[in-house]
Amino acid sequence: xxxxxxxxxxxxxxxxxxxxxxxxxxxxxxxxxxxxxxxxxxxxxxxxxxxxxxxxxxxxxxxxxxxxxxxxxxxxxxxxxxxxxxxxxxxxxxxxxxxxxxxxxxxxxxxxxxxxxxxxxxxxxxxxxxxxxxxxxxxxxxxxxxxxxxxxxxxxxxxxxxxxxxxxxxxxxxxxxxxxxxxxxxxxxxxxxxxxxxxxxxxxxxxxxxxxxxxxxxxxxxxxxxxxxxxxxxxxxxxxxxxxxxxxxxxxxxxxxxxxxxxxxxxxxxxxxxxxxxxxxxxxxxxxxxxxxxxxxxxxxxxxxxxxxxxxxxxxxxxxxxxxxxxxxxxxxxxxxxxxxxxxx
Numbered sequence: 001x002x003x004x005x006x007x008x009x010x011x012x013x014x015x016x017x018x019x020x021x022x023x024x025x026x027x028x029x030x031x032x033x034x035x036x037x038x039x040x041x042x043x044x045x046x047x048x049x050x051x052x053x054x055x056x057x058x059x060x061x062x063x064x065x066x067x068x069x070x071x072x073x074x075x076x077x078x079x080x081x082x083x084x085x086x087x088x089x090x091x092x093x094x095x096x097x098x099x100x101x102x103x104x105x106x107x108x109x110x111x112x113x114x115x116x117x118x119x120x121x122x123x124x125x126x127x128x129x130x131x132x133x134x135x136x137x138x139x140x141x142x143x144x145x146x147x148x149x150x151x152x153x154x155x156x157x158x159x160x161x162x163x164x165x166x167x168x169x170x171x172x173x174x175x176x177x178x179x180x181x182x183x184x185x186x187x188x189x190x191x192x193x194x195x196x197x198x199x200x201x202x203x204x205x206x207x208x209x210x211x212x213x214x215x216x217x218x219x220x221x222x223x224x225x226x227x228x229x230x231x232x233x234x235x236x237x238x239x240x241x242x243x244x245x246x247x248x249x250x251x252x253x254x255x256x257x258x259x260x261x262x263x264x265x266x267x268x269x270x271x272x273x274x275x276x277x278x279x280x281x282x283x284x285x286x287x288x289x290x291x292x293x294x295x296x297x298x299x300x301x302x303x304x305x306x307x308x309x310x311x312x313x314x315x316x317x318x319x320x321x322x323x324x325x326x327x328x329x330x331x332x333x334x335x336x337x338x339x340x341x342x343x344x345x
Contacts, residue, residue, distance in 0.1 A: 024061050028053065047130035048098070055083070093148075097131040100147035104128065110150075113288020115158035115222060118150060124284030136284040138223060158219050165193060165226055166213035168201060169233065173208060175242055180210060183240050187232035188214035192225055220285075286337045293330045297323060 031053060035046055062075045086095070105128075110116060114125050116135065121143055127134035133150055135143045171180055181198040188196030193214025202209035212233065216225050237244055304311070304319050311319070 021061060024057050028057050048102070051098070051130070094131070097147040100151045101128075101130050103151055104133070104147060110155065110157055112291035113284055114160070115163075115219060117156040118145060119153045121145065124288070126283045126287045136282075140282065142283070158222065160219055162215055162217045163219055163222070164213050165191075165216045165222070165229060166211050167226070167229055167233065168209055168211045169244060170204070170207040170209050171242065171244065172206070177208070177210075179240065180237075180242065183236040183242065184210065184212040184233065187236040188212055188229065190232040190236070191229040192216070192221075193229065220288075283337070286333060290330065290333045290337060293326055293333060297326050297330065300326070 032050060035049060058079065059076070062072060062079060065072065065075075067075070104110060110125060110128065110133070112125055112128065116123070116125060118135075121135060121137070123135040123137035123143065125133060126136050126142065130147075132144045132146050135145060137143055177200065184198045185196045191214070193216055196212065196214035199211040199213070200208060201211050212229070214229075216222065234244070300319055300323050304316065304323075307315070
């Protein structure tokens with residue numbers, strides 16, 4: 001290394017060296033400022049592009065420096081060795097997360113606002129960046145999951161087009177399965193599920209394990225519907241004088257004891273009005289709204305480009321007006337999301 005600096009000083013190119021480096025970093029800073037604004041809606045692309053530009057700038061600095069061909073070749077070789085070593089030693093962490101992030105973008109099985117479960121972490125995605133995915137859990141906590149973790153473990157994604165909601169419960173052998181099935185299907189209907197069905201999951205020594213399930217079309221209400229399903233199962237079974245108690249309790253109680261069923265009373269209809277989702281997934285809801293608006297803008301833009309020759313003036317103006325409205329809505333949603341980030345910080 002000392003010989004390299006001696007050559008710099010001997011050639012009298014110290015001023016040119018610092019000038020080249022300074023101009024390169026100024027150019028990189030200007031690109032960072034411009035691209036940050038241009039790619040504000042796509043953080044992942046911006047971060048990946050800046051990483052590539054940084055590597056390119058370093059290579060350009062080495063090429064334009066006033067050095068001999070032999071010395072320039074040595075520096076390029078040194079940089080290549082260092083870069084290769086960084087990839088080799090950090091492939092399981094930094095570089096691994098970058099490659100995993102690219103893989104997630106290529107697969108496109110996850111988008112902002114989706115319900116996901118990965119390695120016992122369940123929540124809705126709020127951010128997908130170069131190195132990590134941010135998930136908001138049912139407790140409204142924000143969990144950062146490295147991208148390499150996302151591709152190493154199986155990821156369960158709740159489909160936006162609909163999902164199956166189910167719960168399991170155990171009942172005694174003294175209750176007819178036909179009676180149980182009827183009440184559980186009614187409970188699924190009360191909870192807002194369609195196509196409800198009942199399965200017998202296990203025939204135990206003291207009880208039968210049933211599963212009640214139904215299809216949920218609007219997955220944004222997943223928490224509320226699951227809570228309502230528990231409530232409806234209790235109400236329907238107790239309303240039909242079906243006990244829900246543990247086998248040990250059933251085996252040890254005296255015969256003359258009264259059934260353990262709450263006294264029925266009239267209550268007003270319960271309405272969650274998505275309060276669970278509003279409290280738990282506040283940021284995820286905002287991120288989902290941003291993603292939905294961006295998708296609508298991309299579709300309209302593609303439609304406008306494909307119909308350059310076939311669209312009439314009225315049709316083109318109608319699409320442009322919709323794009324204008326969606327862009328304004330997108331700006332509002334992004335401002336709300338930024339405000340939420342400031343509150344979390």
